Amino acid sequence: xxxxxxxxxxxxxxxxxxxxxxxxxxxxxxxxxxxxxxxxxxxxxxxxxxxxxxxxxxxxxxxxxxxxxxxxxxxxxxxxxxxxxxxxxxxxxxxxxxxxxxxxxxxxxxxxxxxxxxxxxxxxxxxxxxxxxxxxxxxxxxxxxxxxxxxxxxxxxxxxxxxxxxxxxxxxxxxxxxxxxxxxxxxxxxxxxxxxxxxxxxxxxxxxxxxxxxxxxxxxxxx
Amino acid sequence: xxxxxxxxxxxxxxxxxxxxxxxxxxxxxxxxxxxxxxxxxxxxxxxxxxxxxxxxxxxxxxxxxxxxxxxxxxxxxxxxxxxxxxxxxxxxxxxxxxxxxxxxxxxxxxxxxxxxxxxxxxxxxxxxxxxxxxxxxxxxxxxxxxxxxxxxxxxxxxxxxxxxxxxxxxxxxxxxxxxxxxxxxxxxxxxxxxxxxxxxxxxxxxxxxxxxxxxxxxxxxxx
Numbered sequence: 001x002x003x004x005x006x007x008x009x010x011x012x013x014x015x016x017x018x019x020x021x022x023x024x025x026x027x028x029x030x031x032x033x034x035x036x037x038x039x040x041x042x043x044x045x046x047x048x049x050x051x052x053x054x055x056x057x058x059x060x061x062x063x064x065x066x067x068x069x070x071x072x073x074x075x076x077x078x079x080x081x082x083x084x085x086x087x088x089x090x091x092x093x094x095x096x097x098x099x100x101x102x103x104x105x106x107x108x109x110x111x112x113x114x115x116x117x118x119x120x121x122x123x124x125x126x127x128x129x130x131x132x133x134x135x136x137x138x139x140x141x142x143x144x145x146x147x148x149x150x151x152x153x154x155x156x157x158x159x160x161x162x163x164x165x166x167x168x169x170x171x172x173x174x175x176x177x178x179x180x181x182x183x184x185x186x187x188x189x190x191x192x193x194x195x196x197x198x199x200x201x202x203x204x205x206x207x208x209x210x211x212x213x214x215x216x217x218x219x220x221x222x223x
Numbered sequence: 224x225x226x227x228x229x230x231x232x233x234x235x236x237x238x239x240x241x242x243x244x245x246x247x248x249x250x251x252x253x254x255x256x257x258x259x260x261x262x263x264x265x266x267x268x269x270x271x272x273x274x275x276x277x278x279x280x281x282x283x284x285x286x287x288x289x290x291x292x293x294x295x296x297x298x299x300x301x302x303x304x305x306x307x308x309x310x311x312x313x314x315x316x317x318x319x320x321x322x323x324x325x326x327x328x329x330x331x332x333x334x335x336x337x338x339x340x341x342x343x344x345x346x347x348x349x350x351x352x353x354x355x356x357x358x359x360x361x362x363x364x365x366x367x368x369x370x371x372x373x374x375x376x377x378x379x380x381x382x383x384x385x386x387x388x389x390x391x392x393x394x395x396x397x398x399x400x401x402x403x404x405x406x407x408x409x410x411x412x413x414x415x416x417x418x419x420x421x422x423x424x425x426x427x428x429x430x431x432x433x434x435x436x437x438x439x440x441x442x443x444x445x446x
Contacts, residue, residue: 059290059291061287061290061291062285062287063286064284064285065330067282067284068282068327068330068331068334095329095330095331095333095334095371095372096326096327096330096333096370096371097330098370099326099329099366099367099370100323100326100327102326103319103322103325103326104291104319104323106318106319106322107291107318107319107320107322107323108318110318111291111318130369130371130372130374131369131370131371133369136370139362139365139369139370140366142362142365142366143322143359143362143363144322146353146354146358146359146362147319147354147359147362148318148319148353148354151353152353
């Protein structure tokens with residue numbers, strides 16, 4: 001069975017990615033990061049999702065991005081804002097986060113002799129975050145094939161972004177069809193310890209709109 | 224003064240990079256990784272070098288690559304071999320190591336609003352390690368300019384590889400001219416706790432040959 005590394009944050013998008021990878025016949029190796037998030041609810045969610053989604057293995061890598069700071073998500077001195085109405089790159093952007101996560105996924109894939117990595121970047125995100133854009137993913141894939149022993153030996157590494165052109169509504173529809181219980185996922189930037197969402201931040205607003213547009217009940221637990 | 228992030232392992236190459244960056248007028252922010260190396264002597268060396276080389280800041284990021292394994296340098300079940308005579312990619316290759324390190328350097332540079340990153344890859348290494356080749360560095364630089372807020376806003380990020388075309392002899396000559404005390408650097412893959420080198424591994428052989436070819440005394444302390 002072909003192996004894939006799936007980046008799994010515990011949020012709605014990455015959980016959908018895990019289910020999509022399984023539905024495409026991959027043996028899934030889930031990878032999460034303890035990067036100094038404001039709350040641990042997301043990581044707890046990733047553990048449950050890896051188990052219920054039948055990942056073969058789930059690794060949580062300690063990677064403290066607070067040491068470099070620079071984001072509302074990893075620096076306690078920067079507040080998480082309400083919905084970002086004026087566009088631009090939000091303060092919740094974590095410098096080079098996806099580059100770092102994909103790099104470690106690449107190392108893990110190389111050790112596993114896997115040629116496939118799944119990441120749940122999507123269209124709604126890449127309006128704001130530079131490292132969610134298709135051109136970033138293409139550049140990373142090119143790098144991956146130059147960076148590794150596997151690449152040198154001709155085993156092409158593919159970065160899969162199955163959500164990249166989907167709206168939030170399409171994402172939740174596809175996961176729901178595959179039996180994913182979105183009540184287990186945590187998207188909120190400032191969820192409480194029980195994983196209950198604030199309902200106010202960018203991430204909460206986009207998620208709630210997704211369920212509404214899909215005509216599906218919103219299973220999110222709010223504070 | 225312009226800022227640069229310098230990847231500093233505590234070895235001969237990265238120490239030379241630090242001195243070269245300083246000599247080019249950069250305010251140096253040194254970055255090291257506690258990645259589950261077999262010994263701590265290299266990290267201790269990096270601390271001394273950052274201090275003596277007058278880095279403005281030195282961060283050591285815990286990043287345990289043993290969790291993904293796959294290399295003699297991070298997996299205790301794989302032995303460090305003697306000199307790799309038959310070519311090919313050596314077992315001391317750490318999967319995706321330079322990709323991971325450059326990614327974190329990129330995040331740090333973004334937080335600092337620095338546009339320059341120095342990494343001490345060189346010609347002697349890239350015969351064996353895929354992530355020391357010029358085409359890898361070019362691909363990373365391209366990625367860096369797509370991955371970041373700075374890149375999107377038009378501040379070009381440059382990855383400097385001042386050693387890439389130098390032989391070990393040329394490297395030690397240039398560092399010596401800048402006043403670098405190579406006795407402080409640790410290159411051995413299996414140095415003891417006092418930083419004394421084995422004299423047998425690839426890294427020791429290449430280093431010793433460098434001093435010999437340069438006609439300089441070898442300040443390395445051997446076991």
